[in-house]
Amino acid sequence: MNWYEIWAELWPTLIAIGIILAVVPVVGLYATFVERKLAAAVQDRLGPNRVGPFGLFQAIADGIKIFLKEQIIPSHVHTFIYMLAPCISLMTAMFALAVLPYGPTPVNYFGGLRFIVMPGLDISLLIMFAISSLSAYGIILGGWASNNKYSLYGAIRSCAQFISYEIPMGLSVIGVILVAGSMNIETIVASQGSGDGISGWNLWWQPLALIIFFTSALAETNRLPFDLPECEQELVGGFHTEYGGIKFVLFFLAEYTHVVTVSFLTTLLFFGGWHFPGVPSEVTASYGILALQMLVLLVKVCGVVCFIMLLRWALPRFRFDQLMGLAWKGLIPLAMLNLVFLAVFESLGWHRWPLAVLSVLLFVAAGYWSAWQSQSFVRKASVT
Amino acid sequence: MSTAETPVAQVEKKQKKKTVQWGDDPKIGFVEALYLPAIAGGIATALKHAFFKKRSTAQYPEQKPEMPPNYRGVHRLNRDEEGRVKCVACYMCQTACPANCIEIIAAPAPQDDPKWANRDKFPATFTIDELRCIYCGMCEEACPVDAIELTSIYDLTGMSRQEMIFDKEKLLSVFDETSKAGLDPVRTNRGALGPASEKSMQSTDSPPPPGRGKHG
Ligand code: SF4
């Protein structure tokens, strides 16, 4: 391999990495802005509207302010780990983006400009999950190094939450892998592009898997209704109680990066990625079509991000035993049953449409079962 | 030893049985167990507020709030009809103040000046530390001649602590400003002389001044 060939391989990768590194902080800053605006709208307020038109520069002002803040390191922390934790947090969050196509990417990548750092990886979904579970390290190290009981509680909660919700998340995604017959995200997206661009989405035969995946992914991002690791009323700030200034922002950025990652994954796995009726499903070299497909993808992702932010202001927080119960007693059995049904359908080569009905039936049955259980439990308790 | 319980113990046991109550978790019905209807309801509420409710934000510096006339803000020292400071330097407010922020130095009223002929004392200096004040209104309650009042001015700012210590002139100028702007507070006498500073105590045949309320 001569230098020219290496360079031909290298430059698209470097550009893709550069785009991610440049865009993620801006996206993080503006995600806070959007979140503030959305929170204000839900609470009948106006939100930030002073800096620039519609308050658009508020995010930049916040960024400048937070970078210029005094760096305080409390005297009782393990300084090295304390400094390391936010870096690990953000690093793993950004690393997970490496296998995510943020624009249309063909299955058989041929070289040249592209919208993914690591194209054509056969196990990209697996890598995605492996890396995203690493992000628990940042939180746990942060909580431990803070040398503060509340922080440690937050970290432990986060750890338990991560371990519990990894399982339903993985199980729900196996269905998608079965349908596409591949763990490659590009292949999974391509498999959803059949027909008119909307009837092939995994959403239609896997609605239950979508709900389970989205719920567990929300729990993994530590966002409300599942933000037990940092709930203010119980733990001050949870694992980031002792963090301030730029170190806190790194944690924060990691959280928003997670939100973006989760939104991308939801879109790519269940909402057909860059497929949409009227948009050509083939990834070609034409720039116009590429731009259109990218627009479709980004609009879908923005929709999911906004939905996640809206959920924050619509739902109350879970109690910790409810959180664990939801994962172990609700999502995991449901995901397993769903997977069994899907596997049967796939191996017998039946049509997939009845799966949607089955999903709904399964969900309703689970609801009925849990209601019945709770009633009979109350009955028993009142007898004794 | 006998195992029979004493009557007292029996009663205690009975009471315990009655007073201790177990709170059950609320029963979860079928619809609640599905979670999704409740989530959809929450989202619907959020969206309703986001799109259909009026924004209640006041754009503060441009859009000033209208303070209720009984708001307790910056103090003022009232003047009587002759433009003299109404305060008779009785130290009532200084004594009543829980924050110890009023400081008065009394002086005998200038005897040779006919304007002050009916007064014994007047405050030579009268300072209020507006930063220390907790705006409780005790001073105006205590004042026998309604000389000190809390106005509805709320946006008190300054660049230094020294600036926030108001002296007699400053407090009198607050009176001039607020009475000119029609911002007289409603709690006290709105500038009418209190009974203790009347020349004669025959104010009973005139109707009570406005704003005195039931307790006037
Ligand atoms: S309002 Fe209260 S604290 Fe302020 S000067 Fe009057 S008595 Fe003192």
Ligand code: SF4
């Ligand atoms: S109570 Fe009234 S009259 Fe007496 S010193 Fe205070 S302000 Fe003056």
